[in-house]
Amino acid sequence: MKGYVTNIEELTRENEDFRRVLYTSHNGQLVLMTLPRGVEIGEEIHDESDQFFRIEEGEGKVIINDTPHDISDGSVVIVPKGAKHNVINTGVGPLRLYSLYMPPHHRDGVVHHSKAAAEEDEEHFDGVISE
Numbered sequence: 001m002k003g004y005v006t007n008i009e010e011l012t013r014e015n016e017d018f019r020r021v022l023y024t025s026h027n028g029q030l031v032l033m034t035l036p037r038g039v040e041i042g043e044e045i046h047d048e049s050d051q052f053f054r055i056e057e058g059e060g061k062v063i064i065n066d067t068p069h070d071i072s073d074g075s076v077v078i079v080p081k082g083a084k085h086n087v088i089n090t091g092v093g094p095l096r097l098y099s100l101y102m103p104p105h106h107r108d109g110v111v112h113h114s115k116a117a118a119e120e121d122e123e124h125f126d127g128v129i130s131e
Helices: 008-014 115-120
Strands: 019-024 029-035 050-057 059-064 067-072 076-079 084-089 095-102
Touching (some): 008 050, 008 095, 029 084, 050 067, 059 076, 084 095
Antiparallel strands (some): 019 029, 029 095, 050 076, 059 084
């Protein structure tokens, strides 16, 4: 296994896709996300995954179990498995972030260009990893 090495800040700032899975291992997954102005991920609960977010650009709000928190460039968020959460872009430009799921949540290599595309695709991690 080779692992994965990249300039995550550069990739995150260049990403235009709602969701782009970069790398999946047996125990974790690296995902880029860009939320256009006014868009939110949507309230969700991951019963099997902890989730880490790192905000690289923009302003927004994360709500964890009904508690809101303002987020911006440099913010880090950890959502424990089973916690209800949502990320909302409240800024004037895109909200760009990367996320780690532990264990993986999405199918390796999946790309959703928009939130609508993500909502139409009922994909989930299928056990296939990046290498």
